[in-house]
Amino acid sequence: MASLFELVLLVPESAVESVSDALDALDALSVSVEDADALTPAESALFGEPGMPPPKDGWQRSRVVALFSEEAAARDAARLLALQDFFVGCQTLGVQSVAEQDWVRLTQSQFEPVEITPTFWIVPSWHEPPAAAQQVIRLDPGLAFGTGTHPTTRMCLRWTAQRDQTARRVLDYGCGSGILAIGAAKFGASDIVAVDIDPAAVEATRLNAAANHVTLQAGLPDLAHGVFDLVLANILATPLKVLAPLLCAHVAEGGGQLVLAGILARQADELRDAYAPWVALEVSDEEEGWILMTAAKR
Template sequence: MHELRLLCPEGRVEEVSDALEALDALSISVEDADAQTPAEQALFGEPGMPPPKEGWQRSLVIALFAEKSQAHEAAQLLAPQDFFEGCRLVAIVHVPEQDWVRLTQSQFEPVEITPTFWIVPSWHEPPAQAREVIRLDPGLAFGTGTHPTTRMCLRWIARNPPRDQRVLDYGCGSGILAIGAARFGAASVDAVDIDPAAVQSTEANAQSNHVQLRPGLPDRASGKYDTVLANILASPLKVLAPLLCGHVAPGGALVLAGILARQSDELKEAYAPYLQLEVADDEDGWILMTARQAP
C-alpha cells in the first residue's frame, strides 16, 4: 500500500478528492496541514451532520493506493489539471501491511451504561459484573453506545424499565435503544427510521441480540405507546414535536436526546403546547429531556 499526500487550499479539496476517487484511490482522507501547530483550526459538526467546510485553509489530502505506480500515475495526471492550481505533491509514502481488522477492533472497548449494563462488541468478553449485555459492533448506522446521547437514553431505560410496555424508538439508527427496551422487558417495540440502511442494521442487531423488534420506515409507527424514545438532533426534534407527542399514551413517557445543553429552552418552547419537557440527565455538554403525558 502507498499513500499519495497532497497539500491543497480549502477551495480545492472537494475537486481533488473527487478526482482521486475517479482514479481508483482505495480511500481518501483530509487532515489539517497545520495540526499540532499554533495555526491548527477546529473543524467539526454535530453528530450525524456534515462539517461546516470541506477542509482547512491548508489541507493535507491523503489517498491510499494498492501500488506505488498507481500513486505516481495519479500525481502525474492531477498536476496539469486546472483544479490542481495551488496544490502540490508532498510525498508518496509506503504504508506497512497491518492487520486492519484487529487494529480497528482494538479501538472499540466495552461501554459501561450502568455498573451491571454494558454494550459489548462481538469480539470482547462481557465484564464479570455485567448482568445485562447488548452485543453491538460499529457499523453504518449511528448508535454504538459510545456517544453521550446514546448512553443517557440507555441509562434512562435501565432506571425506568419498560416492562410489559409498548415502546417506540423513533430514528432508531443501529436499533440500540429499541434493543435496550426489549432487554428491559418491553412487550413490543417498534423501531423506525427514514434511512433503509438503519432499518436493515436494526434488524441484524436485533437478531444478534435475540430480541424481537418491529423495524421499519416511519409509517410503521402507529397508535399510542407507553414510552417514546427519540435520539436525533434538536432541529428535527422541534419539527417532530406534534408527531412524537401524539404517539405518547396517557401516563406514558417521552424521552428525547441529541440535544445540546444550550438548546434546552428552545426544545421546551417547541414542546410546550403538548408536554412539559424537563432535563433529566446531562453528560459532556449534551442533555436528556423527558416528559410524561397526563393519565
C-alpha cells in the same frame, strides 16, 4: 506484510474538490482531507452545528492523502496532477509506503465493552461480558448510528435501565442500530416498535434484535401507529423540534413517558419551547455537553 503507498499533497481550499475528484479518477483506493494546520494556532473548525452540512470542501490549507496499491501508480498520479490547471497553488509533499494492517482486528481493538450501569453493559461479539454484567446487549459497530459509545445513547439506556418497562409499549423513533429498542426489551418491554427513515438502519435493527434474542417490529416511520407508554427519540435538536407534534401524539395520556436525546446543553430552552404545547420537558441527565430531556404526559 505488503505495503500500500500514500501520495501526500498540500492543497488550498479552492482546489480540494477538483484534486479529490481527480484522485478518484486515477483509481486511488481512498482519499482523505485533513487540516494541514491541525494542532497549531492556525487550526480552524470546518463543521458547524451537529447535523448541519459542512460549509466548505476543505480547510484554507488542506492536507490531501491518497492511498494507492502500487508506488508507480502513486507517482504517476502526482505527475499527472502537476500538469493540470487546477493544481496551480498545490504542492506534492511526497510518496511514502504504509504497511498494510489487519483492519478487522484494528477496528475491533477500538471497541471495548461499554458500561451503562455497573450491571448493564454493551459488549461487542468478540468480547466476553464483564463479570459484573447482569444484563448485556451484544452489538458490533455497523453502518447505523448507536453503538453505546456516544453520551446520548448511554444516557437513554441508563434512563431505561433505571425504570421497570414490564408490559410497556415502546416506540424507538429514529432507531439507528436499534440499541434503544433492544435495551427496552432487555428491561421488560413486551411490545416494541422501532422506526427509521433509513432502510439500512431498519435492517441493522432487525439483525441486532435477532442477535440479542429480542422480538420487535422494525420498519419505516409509517409503521408507528397509536400511542405508546414510552417514546424514545435520540436524533438531533433540529429534527426533534420539527417532530414535536408527531412524537407527542404517540405518547399515551395518563403518564406516558417521552425521552429525547441528541440535544446540546445550550439547546435546552429551544426544546422546552417547542414541546411546551404538549408536555413540560425537563433535563434528566447530562454528559459531555449533551443532555437527556424527559417528560410525562398527564
